Amino acid sequence: MPVPAAYRREIERAARLEGPAREAAYQRAAARLARDVAPFAAYATPVLPQLFSARTGCDVTQPVTGAADIGSLCLRKG
Numbered sequence: 001m002p003v004p005a006a007y008r009r010e011i012e013r014a015a016r017l018e019g020p021a022r023e024a025a026y027q028r029a030a031a032r033l034a035r036d037v038a039p040f041a042a043y044a045t046p047v048l049p050q051l052f053s054a055r056t057g058c059d060v061t062q063p064v065t066g067a068a069d070i071g072s073l074c075l076r077k078g
Contacts, residue, residue: 007033 003011007029014025034041048067052059058074061067 003033004037007037 010029055076057076060069060072062069
């Protein structure tokens with residue numbers, strides 16, 4: 001969904017500002033976009049950082065949890 005022209009112009013005006021005025025203009029634009037334009041908003045989207053060695057292979061991500069299936073992990077050969 002494209003951003004309506006009036007909102008794009010508001011964001012472009014904010015980009016030309018500096019310091020606290022710029023921050024305040026972006027905050028107002030973000031609030032208006034979220035209230036008037038956004039078709040949906042992400043809620044409670046988990047962030048699951050997973051760090052594995054370069055030798056780790058066989059990574060299968062479980063769609064329900066979005067995390068690696070630990071039982072499927074293996075060591076790469078060589």
